[in-house]
Amino acid sequence: xxxxxxxxxxxxxxxxxxxxxxxxYGRLVVGVVFSAIFTVTCLAAAVGEFFAGMNSTQxxxxxxxxNWHIWVSHAVPPKELIFSSLFAIAFxxxxxxxxxxxxxxxxVSPTRAVLARYRPKTRTKAPKGVRVRVTVLxxxxxxxxxxxxxxxxxxLQTRKPDRVIIVSDNSSDQTASIPGQFxxxxxxxxxxxxxxxxxxxxxxxxxxxxxxxxxxxxxxDADTSLGPKFIEVAANALENDPELTAVGGVFxxxxxxxxxxxLQRNEYARYSLQIRNRRGRVFVLTGxxxxxxxxxxxxxxxxxxxxxxxxxxxxxxxxxxxxxxELTLALKSLGATMTSPRECSVVTELMPTWGNLWVQRxxxxxxxxxxxxxxGFTRATLRYWGQQVGIGYGAxxxxxxxxxxxxxxxxxxxxxxFPFWLVIGLxxxxxxxxxxxSGGWRARLLALLLFPELFYDVYLQVVFLKxxxxxxxxxxxxxxxxxxxxIADNS
Numbered sequence: 001x002x003x004x005x006x007x008x009x010x011x012x013x014x015x016x017x018x019x020x021x022x023x024x025y026g027r028l029v030v031g032v033v034f035s036a037i038f039t040v041t042c043l044a045a046a047v048g049e050f051f052a053g054m055n056s057t058q059x060x061x062x063x064x065x066x067n068w069h070i071w072v073s074h075a076v077p078p079k080e081l082i083f084s085s086l087f088a089i090a091f092x093x094x095x096x097x098x099x100x101x102x103x104x105x106x107x108v109s110p111t112r113a114v115l116a117r118y119r120p121k122t123r124t125k126a127p128k129g130v131r132v133r134v135t136v137l138x139x140x141x142x143x144x145x146x147x148x149x150x151x152x153x154x155x156l157q158t159r160k161p162d163r164v165i166i167v168s169d170n171s172s173d174q175t176a177s178i179p180g181q182f183x184x185x186x187x188x189x190x191x192x193x194x195x196x197x198x199x200x201x202x203x204x205x206x207x208x209x210x211x212x213x214x215x216x217x218x219x220x221d222a223d224t225s226l227g228p229k230f231i232e233v234a235a236n237a238l239e240n241d242p243e244l245t246a247v248g249g250v251f252x253x254x255x256x257x258x259x260x261x262x263l264q265r266n267e268y269a270r271y272s273l274q275i276r277n278r279r280g281r282v283f284v285l286t287g288x289x290x291x292x293x294x295x296x297x298x299x300x301x302x303x304x305x306x307x308x309x310x311x312x313x314x315x316x317x318x319x320x321x322x323x324x325x326e327l328t329l330a331l332k333s334l335g336a337t338m339t340s341p342r343e344c345s346v347v348t349e350l351m352p353t354w355g356n357l358w359v360q361r362x363x364x365x366x367x368x369x370x371x372x373x374x375x376g377f378t379r380a381t382l383r384y385w386g387q388q389v390g391i392g393y394g395a396x397x398x399x400x401x402x403x404x405x406x407x408x409x410x411x412x413x414x415x416x417x418f419p420f421w422l423v424i425g426l427x428x429x430x431x432x433x434x435x436x437x438s439g440g441w442r443a444r445l446l447a448l449l450l451f452p453e454l455f456y457d458v459y460l461q462v463v464f465l466k467x468x469x470x471x472x473x474x475x476x477x478x479x480x481x482x483x484x485x486x487i488a489d490n491s
Contacts, residue, residue, distance in 0.1 A: 007102065015360075024185060024420055026369075026370060026373050026471040026472070026474070027087060027471065027472050028052075028373065029369055029370075029373040029471065030468050030471050030472045031145060032385075032394070033117065033369075033389060033392055033468065034468070035147060036216065036389040036392070037389060037392035037393050037396060039266040040389065040393045041393065041396050044397075045335065045430050047081075047084060048081075051138050055419070056282075056330070057266050058075040059072075059073075059076075060072055060416050070417065071414055071415065071416045071417065072416070072417045072418075072419065073416050073417070073418050073421075075418065075420070076420045077203075077420075079148050084134030084459075086280050088138040088250065089235040089247045091221035096369070097385070114234050123176065125213060125242055125295075126213040126214045126242060127242065128239070128240060128241070128242050129240070130239065131214070131216055131235075131237060131239060132216045132235050132238055132239055133162045133163075133214050133215050133216065134161040134163070134216070134218060134231055134235055134285075134291070135161065135162060135163040135165065135201065135207060135211075135215065135216070135217050135218070136154065136161045136217075136220065137164065137165050137167060137203055137204075137207070137216045137217060137218070137219050137220075138150065138151075138164070138165070138166045138167060138219075138220055138221070138222050139169055139203075139219075139221070139222065140166055140167060140171065140198045140222035141167055141170065141171055141174050141175070141196075141222075142171050142173045142175060142177050143170075143171075143222035143223060144173040144174040144175050144178060145423075146173075146222060146223040146349070146446065147166070147175060147178050147222050148223055149225060150179075150220075150221075150224060151164075151166075151178070151182045151184065151187075151407045152220055152223035152224065153226050153228075154226060156228050156393050157226065157228060157229075157231045157232065158228055158231075158232045159228050159231045159232035160231075161218065161231060162184075163185070164179075164182075164184040164185065164186070164208055165184070165185045165186070165187050165203060165207070166178070166179040166184060166185070166186050166190045166222070167187050167188075167189065167199045167200065167203045168186055168187070168189070169188075169189045169195075169196070169198075169199035170189065170192060172348075172408075173420065175222075176188055181294045182470050187203045187206070189202050189203075189204075190202065194318035195318070196287075196316075196323060197316035197317065197318040197320065197323045198316070198318050200219065200315065200316050200323075201314050201315060201318065204217075208240060208294060208297060208298055208301070208315075211298075212294075213294075214297060215224065215294040216235065216238055216291050216292065216293055216294060217291070217292050217293075217297060218231065218234070218290070218291040218292075219287070219289070219290055219291075219292070219462075220249075220288060220289035220290075220346075220409075221287060221288050221289070221348065221349075223348065223349040224249075224251075224288045224289055224346050224347065224348045224349070225346065225347045225348075226249075226289060226345075226346055227343065227345035227346060227347075227361075229343050229344075230249065230288040230289065230343070230344045230345070230346065231270070231291075232342050233247075233341050233344050234247035234291040234341070236293070237339065237341060238291065243337055244293075244335035244337050244338070244339065244443075245293055245296045245331060245338055246284055246285055246290055246291065246292045246296060246331060246336065246337055246338040246339075247290065247291045247338070247340065247341065247344060248282050248286050248289070248290040248291075248338060248339070248340040248344070249286050249288055249289035249290060249340065249344045249345065249346040250272045250340050250341075250342055250344055250345050250346070251268055251271075251272070251286055251289075251345075251346045251348050252265070252268050252269065252272060252346070252347050252350055253265035253268045253347070253348065253350045254343060254347055254348065254350050256350075256352075257350050257351075257352045258453065259352070260350075260351070260352070260354060260357065261350050261352070262446050263446070263452065263453065263456045264350045264357075264441065264443055265349065265350070265439055265443060266295070266436045266439055266443050266446060266447060266453065267433070267467040268455075269443060270435045270436060272342075272345075272363050272438075273435055273438065275340050275342070276342050277429055280339040280340050280341050280342070281339065282338050282339060282340040283328075283387075284288040284324055284325050284328045285324055285327060285328045285331070285338055285340075286324055286340075286346075287323060288348045289344070289346045290324070290348045290467070296314045296331060296334075296336055298329050299334055300315050300327070300331065300334070301313050301314060301315050302328070303334055304317070307333065307334065307355055308329075308330045308333050308334065308375070309375065310330070313329075317330075317372075317374075319479055320362065320367060320370070320371055320374075320487060321364075321366055321367030321392065322364055322367030322368060322371065323370050325364075325367055325371055326367070326374075327369045329371055329375050329380055329381060329384070332380040333375065333378060333380040343466060345480050349439050354459075357459075360458060361463045362463055362466065362467055362470075362477065363477060365463055365464050366470065366471065367469045368475075369388065369467060369468070370471070371411075372384060372385060372388065374408055379469050391461070392464065394461065395461035395464060395465065396456060398454070398461065399458060399461070402454070402458070408427060422431075428476040429448060429450055430452075432448075432450065433447045433448055435447075455468070
């Protein structure tokens, strides 16, 4: 039997991987990613070398305007190279569509049907239109400053939750005393050594056995403020679609923190735009705030160690650095469907310093890579493998472009204008401004300047490469925890 009273599937539970095996898998992931990046890079270099001989040299022309000497080169890449580039863009777009189709096919996973057969006869699927019962779980570690802001936003919801439990995890401040001030429950963890995932496993061990098919669980961070319609929209989506498993949030960054804060807000704004353009089809169910069917969490607990990695009977795999990414892979591996409506907005914390950002993004990136090593190559992970290869190739392409620009500037005696590349650059800048438009004038100005965001991208790519190196060398990861003065005004 599982921890929550549901029998496991008949397949035997495999033993946990040893540390030596985990290291081998991790290095295999690094090898696969590097091999794919190297292959794509060599292919791009070969294409460039093939077309290099077709490029006709053309001396720049000089013009004098009010004693200003201006050199202009009308040289353009060969037409064949331009057409090849357009073909490559079309191919990538087709591959993206293919990934979306594969994602849609996951909803008919046979594993989902197997787990359904093992449910007790009394636990039938909630029919369409029946009002769900919302329980909110908020894990909190030393969040006495930000927690009141989070709970105040929760009280302003257009649909009130039925139950709110703050999970005080090894807090040494006044976190545990705050829920009572709002009339909410407080659950204090006992000897938890597994961070957020362990804290949630403890409280879910109490909550899930008492649930019924109408129950849904909203898990959210203690430093996150929900948009006023989050619970209403998410609950309605689950009520109107019995096949829908989870509803995630679309997150935006808090205000403040100067340049580094604005860079993160621009990044989050672009990600939210991607979610809107994909009509809510979500990459990762964000840990900032996601609403799950209780039945889905019970399915995960029953499938751990049988169909998916993790300790049998536990919802969260405490070996995972990024519990939201791992839980998303777990749900998709079991054939779950999920969405992130634009109305389900959340405002979450930002990293106030470059050092904090380094630790956070190393945890995110390394966690994603380690999750892939645990799940391997499946329908559920295919697009995520492609994403990692894309990040790696992007690092090569962007840094090679910046290096080429630097070498060119150092080599020439005077500045030369290339109208063709100027137009391409203006199109690129326009795209950057347009995708950050919703962030306000500061976001648009930063995007218009271009180079701060380019160097921010380089910084994140260095984090990615550092994660690959750390996994290969089997270095221990850092979790990192930032003490905040509260969620700033997002103006």
